Amino acid sequence: MELRSNSDDSKSTFCLVDEDHTFANSIRYTLNQDPRVTYCGYSIPHPSFNRVNIRLKTTGDLAKEVFKDGCLKLKLMCCHVRSTFDDALSEFKETKTN
Structure with a gap:
């Protein structure tokens, strides 16, 4: 779910269900590396609920698009880590069988 400022599409809060610090901190870090982002932070309203609020403010680009791009970049990073790990494991x- 996305909560936007009344007239400014460059600011949004994204409410994600069934997520925790693992995803929230990763996407926060990824988004803060994007030059289009002026602020990105997250909060977990209550420890009993698996919900994360991610607040995003951009330099003028649509927050929804920047968030989507950040998620795609994070996915690519995870795929790279997985691939690197699988290669190293192989x-x-x-070397152990030889």
Whole structure:
């Protein structure tokens, strides 16, 4: 769910269900690396609820598009880490069997 400022599409709060600090901190870090982002932070309203609020303010670009781009970049980083790990694991197994 997205909560936008009344007339400014460059500011939004995204409410994500079934997420915690793991995703929230990762996407916050990723978005803060984007030059279009002036502010990105997150909060967890209550520890009993699996919900995260991510607040995003951009330099003028649509917050929804910047958030989407950040999610895609984070996904690519995770795929790279997974691929690197799988390659290293295969190489390790090969050296142990030889």
